Amino acid sequence: MSEHPASRASDLAVFGALMALTAITVGVATVDLGVLNPVAALTIAVVKALLVLVFFMHLRYSSRVTWLVAGAGLFWLLILFGLLMGDYATRVPITL
């Protein structure tokens, strides 16, 4: 069985980073960056999610099969968004 070193310091560091990123995302939201606002918000959210996934959810200690499954989930999600928006974004009103 794999026992990885339980590091309380690592947990606290990740927690600190998550709280800091939350503060940053609120701060950035109050500044008008135009189209970059949602980009910044989602980028920060992705970074926070990765911190939780890799550290709290122990992905960094997990097998490659587990990485594959997690990656597959992301892949299918991107297909969902990509093909959905590919449809809607290319719709043109029909005039008869």
Next chain:
Amino acid sequence: MPTRDGESSVADATSTHGDGTGRSPLAHPPQLRHHFDDLGQQREAATLGMWVFLVTEVLLFGGLFAAYLVYRVWYPTVFGEASRELDLWMGAANTSVLILSSLTMALAVHASQAGRRAETLAGLAATMALGSIFLVVKAFEYHHKWVHHLVPGPAFAIEGVDPHHAQIFFSLYFALTGLHATHMVIGLGLLAVILVMAWRGRFTPAWNTPVEMSGLYWHFVDIVWIFLFPLLYLVDRHS
């Protein structure tokens, strides 16, 4: 430690398969199921299975996020104005509460791995308390929406914005946060079971899988909120 008939009296003793002598080539830890070679392989299988389930959850929430994506692209202005009806600070507070609960959950998992029962119990209890605080804040927010006629339906009323498009935002708000809150409630039930198991001393450094799996579930629910917060509360806070 209380025992049931046929079980070892200590959680990490061995199952002897009752050959009477107390020593058997088939002896193994009592938590080991017979279709696995060892606890490590069993733990790997549990982890993999949990991740497969979480992927299904990603697509469950993903469907709602996809709907949100389409409508936000179509009605960005309305989404911005409707988003400002939400209380930013309650949302930020709830985000902080959930992040803290992920910390306490991670600490509980590590404590159960190290065989520290008291710390495991404290971490699990703290996680449940924080999850409950989240739900209480959510209840206040829902009440506020109800009182201010922001619940989609015949009583819906909003000023200065297309009410049809605004109702779409709030439908997505209630669907997303409602599904998330349902997952939180399930998570609290799960943690209650784990808490009882930990209280009874079932977890050892050799076997703490249920705590880890509950941790994976809880962190996933936290990740969903990490995306919900900016998408619902921070659409347009700079106008």
